[in-house]
Amino acid sequence: MRRHLHMTGAAEAPLRAALSALRTRLDVPVSFPAEVLAEAESAVRSPRLPDHDATGIPFFTIDPPTSLDLDQAMHLARREGGGFRVHYAIADVAAFVTPGGALDAEARRRVQTLYFPDEKVPLHPPQLSEGAASLLPGQSAPALLWRIDLDAEGRAVTADVRRALVRSRAKLDYAGAQRRIDDGTAEEPLALLGDIGRLREALEIERGGISLNVPEQEIVEREGTYVLEYRAPLPADAWNAQISLLTGMAAADLMIEAGTGVLRTLPTAPDGAVARLHRSAKALHIEWPHHVSYAELVRSLDPHDARHAAFLQECTTLLRGAGYTAFRDGQLPTPLVHAAVADEYTHCTAPLRRLVDRYAGELCLAAVAGQSPPEWVTAALDALPKEMAEGSRRANTVERECLDLVEAALLRERVGEVFDAVVVDVKEHEPDVGTVVLEEPAVVARIEADGGELPLGERLRVRLTQADPGTSRVLFAPA
Incomplete structure (x- = not known):
């Protein structure tokens, strides 16, 4: 429901004009300064390429069909003796962005990609985010290559990360991936996404974590006009998210062990907040026995049901205290965990679209190498939480105002x-x-x-x- 609004066709002119006016009113930086574009063009011509070549690993990506800013690519395999090996490649933005340069300064100003129904306002110029730095199929690109070994129950055994050159073989979308897994035509690396995803979901339940399958609103073109519809996430959406969560948890562990890092944290919800949800469940005629935990209840809901979808939306109020916390010299923050993940966690898998992920990646590389992080990382560490908070507020404002505007525009004749x-x-x-x-x-x-x-x-x-x-x-x- 109240999430990114997607447009599946070309919007009618009045709606596009209204969205353009909204960008102007919110002072959204749509175009990039000339010096930023020039630096991006130079970086495309001469990126800092890694020595390690991992292009022999047949990676694949899973993203919305029209996405070109592909941050992550994966390859999944069984390990000899049992368990699984996850190779997860994350776009290496630092191979293109020079600390202190024009690109770096512009990214610090924008903080994250902003999504409007008709277009997105990217964190980095498209020649990087949708070109040379993106993990597009058939293109060799620098990446931070995670290797995470899991046991037969899906628990992480070891994790490391290094710079590598990678090459994706296939760009899949969620519906297509789900269809292949369901009908048994998926090759093993994709089929294992379902196996590993379900194991990781079981572990999430065991530790008390929560994933909310909140339906999205979509603008759909139908019979010459546009309507709003709900889209409930597919299981493949959740399995893909579990790989990202796995990596974010592994990254947090590395930074905590090294004593320096930046975490994504969320305090435990106060008792009053959960009591309010109990009242909402009762009002929506959703049975919530006292012996059933909040996490168990959420997993039992069907996002296709209007009442369940409404309650899932109410559940997002428990996530409003999420933020970023930087630490150094072993002085660990409080709270240390993300209450919804129910573990230590950080954002590190979307550097094309989110500023903090580039820094988290560098901190993890340094931790694995047993070295101090680069000076440009530690110098920016204390300011990062505030920058990300301001960026999140801007993104939330954009999302809210876009939804209100689109709803008004599509209903004005009714x-x-x-x-x-x-x-x-x-x-x-x-x-x-x-x-x-x-x-x-x-x-x-x-x-x-x-x-x-x-x-x-x-x-x-x-x-x-x-x-x-x-x-x-x-x-x-x-x-």
């Missing part, structure tokens, strides 16, 4: 129509004001009952009373 919805939230001191989730189209919006009390968790027929793209405002009332 004012007065009646829709089926579920009331998913009611203000505590204003019981006539709340939030509804429409079953069709995929809209989450405000509802005002004009003095009447809204039935939290109940299905309701609602009438669209306002849809104004100019103010990005959508409003419903009980029909």
